[in-house]
Amino acid sequence: MSILDTSIADQPRYDCRDAYVETLAELAHADHRIVGVVNDSVGSSKLNSFRKAFPDRLINVGIAEQDMVGVASGLANGGRIPFVSAASCFLTGRALEQIKADVAYSNANVKLCGMSPGVAYGELGPTHHSIEDIAWLRAIANLTVIVPADPVETAAALRWAAASDGPVFIRVSRMSVPKVYADDYEFRLGRAITVRSGDDVTLISNGTVLWRALAAAEQLAAEGISARVLSMPTVKPLDVDAVVEAARETAGIVTAEEAVTGGGLGGAVAETVVQHHPARVSILGIPEFAPTGSAGYLLDRYGLSPEGIADSARQLLKTSS
Amino acid sequence: MTLTVEHTTMPVLGRLPIHSSRAEQVAHIAEVARQIRIQDLKLVHHAGAGHIGGDFSAIDILATLYGAVLDITPDTVTDHERDRFILSKGHVAGALYTTLAAFGFLPVEELATFLKPESALNGHPNRRKVAGVEANTGPLGHGLPVAVGHALSAKLDVSLRRTYVLVGDGELQEGSNWEAMMAASQYQLDRLTVIVDRNRLQQGATTKETNDLDPLPDKAMAFGFAVVEVNGHDHGELLDVLSAVPFRPGKPTFVIAHTHKGHPISFMSNNVAWHHRVPDAAEFRQALTELEAVGRPRYDREPS
Structure with a gap:
């Protein structure tokens, strides 16, 4: 953590998706069990470089969120650690029952990454806003819900999630934010x-x-x-x-x-x-x-x-x- | 109402040795299926709840899979390389529990707790509580995507382990199945087998009256599957087809198993009323009599 000398509002801003993809690649290099699962959301999750580095380990089921989350659960059953990357509005809204039954209730080792949450999609409107995700998911038993504040915490939470066994939801912000934490910050659940x-x-x-x-x-x-x-x-x-x-x-x-x-x-x-x-x-x-x-x-x-x-x-x- | 020992006397018949002849295997599966039905009838009658119609349409498929197809035994139930079976139509949990007990995955006595407070044997299966259950199903349209995910994991592992998923036909009205079928075809998951329990009845009506699935074979073919149709109560046909997959390299298999809800009980078979009706005392006795009247096959050697 840091107490900054100058106002936090004047600090440089970062898109947390960059920290996300960088950390995911680092984790995937270290652990072959880690795979990405997307609903055609390669670009919006900034996963193009991940796909290049791990072509077989980025599973794109197409625009099909229910299938995406079910597939992630099945991958976990086969010993993989899937990181599902999709716009939070569709991931949590369209696949809510899969998150409940296939992931949380089944205790599948799936990491759900809600990209561009909240009102990140701004002018695209309430269909694309994901302001309900936290309330929906907080109601589901056996599911950890994490909302990181900056790129440092995003990376730290991802590392924690990869090392923990069980269902986790992490929001990954799109709207640029200043760094709140020092680089050696360690996430504690x-x-x-x-x-x-x-x-x-x-x-x-x-x-x-x-x-x-x-x-x-x-x-x-x-x-x-x-x-x-x-x-x-x-x-x-x-x-x-x-x-x-x-x-x-x-x-x-x-x-x-x-x-x-x-x-x-x-x-x-x-x-x-x-x-x-x-x-x-x-x-x-x-x-x-x-x-x-x-x-x-x-x-x-x-x-x-x-x-x-x-x-x-x-x-x-x-x-x- | 309490279950007495008399109600949980199903023998653990297990599997025949792998070198047994096809005729021996088929006879053995038939006998296991008969025992499973007797036990399942008791289970539903005494629990006062369950889905006996769907149980009885699926039991021959389950008995064949566990009896001679799946590479899973009680000793290898957590092995990474085991075959996976996912029961997508989770409401026939009673049939699954009884099958697991018949093959030694679950103590037969535990069946007496079915649906009782705190029992591991919930109305829908829970993998965290019952060994051999791969996914917590119940809401329809969930098992097939999970099966696709597992088949993908096997492909990534360059493993020969297979994935089987049993879906109801009414269940195919859920769109998530078709999402999953597109992905299975795209990823050429030819060690994935979807078995459809095609009993043509759903909760309150025929599938035809509700949301007709036909032409189902054409639809599955159009979604990139190799399609095979079998008599879902013929153990020989089931054994031959389910052990022969894949039929086309690069293509997942879609087995349409034609079945009857409530088979083979005279007053239940193909009768929509038996989706989740519970037999009364007279119906219970008659069904038991019918099942016990089916001749026990003879064995040349003891099952292992």
Whole structure:
């Protein structure tokens, strides 16, 4: 983790798919069991170089998501470690029952990589937005759900997934983000990371919104408000202790994610707080089918900008005092 | 209602030695299938639930696969190089459990727990709880894609292990099967065999009245499969076809096994009412009498 000298908003930006394909190739070189499985999504998953390096180990079933996930389960039965790479909206929406039955319930060693999740497809509209994926998958037993925040965490989560035995879903962002973590960051399942300390209020975030929460904390600090920022890459299993600690030690929690406001990270945090240590919780996300607009525009529109997150924190502090 | 020992007395008949003659194999499979039906009838009657119609249409196929086709034994059930059998029509779990017990994969006594609280023997099979189950099926249209994935893994391994998947005919109305068939053909998975339990009945009506599958052979051929039709209750035909695959190099095989739901019970056979009806006491006795009346084949040597 890093506490940066200059504002996080001014750092260079990265497309996490680049870290994804680089890490996948590195893992595939080291372990012959690793294969890619795609639904014609070679280009959109940036897997052209992987296909060149491992022509037999990139299985393209065509535009057929149900088959894609079933095939991955069968490959796992035969001892392979499939990394399914497909646009998160189609992977999780079209093949939800296969994810439940063939992967999670069957305990198949399949890694589901939801590419370009959230509102990454911007102007293509709600059919292509994948804001429901976290809520859907969090409801499925025996399935780990990870939302990395930057290229470093994307790579670290992939390495962890390859080494772990069992079903995992990982979001792989398309929208460019600054690096939040130092290069030696090691992913630990179910552990929140305090990326900024603070005592007044807690911001819990992940994915493309985490850096925005950090930038919000910078703005709040300028006003004398000390905001703790918790990075929560593992939505399931959730770090209950870190959430309870935040509920106990600060005036309230703002969650911010590139997902629906029901059932995702915000829902998980709210469930935890309500059961263990009731506290104020503000849930930021996208509560409806979004209008036309770029990904960046839409995040800002729904209060997921640094300013919007800081506003929610101020509001929460005002009403709780 | 509790199951007594009397209800779980199926003998573990196992497989015949590999050098047995075809006639011996066929006679043995016929007897195992008869025993499986008797046990399955008891299972459904005493559990008060199950899918006996579909069980009885599939049992001859299951008995043939486990009896003489699949390279799997209770000792090799986790071997990487074992053949794989995936039951896509997971609702005939009772038939699968009974078959697994007949071949020694599952203790016969465990069948008494079928559908009971906390039993490993759920209404649909669970690979995490029952040795020999390869995929947790139940929702239709799932087994064939999983089978394609396994066949692909074998091809990547340059392995000769085979993949068999049993699908219901009504189940083929699920589009995922056809997605999988296109991929099987594209990847030339000729060690994959799809067996269709073609009993022409679904839950409440005939397939023809519901969403007609015919011309099924033409459709499978158009999707790149080598197509063979057999009598799904003729153990000799099943044995010959299922052990002879692939029929065309580079092509997966599609075996249409013509069957009757509820076969061979006089009042169940080909009767849509028996999809998941449970026999009452009188029906149970009559069905048992009919199954016990079928002559036991004679053996020249003891089964191994």
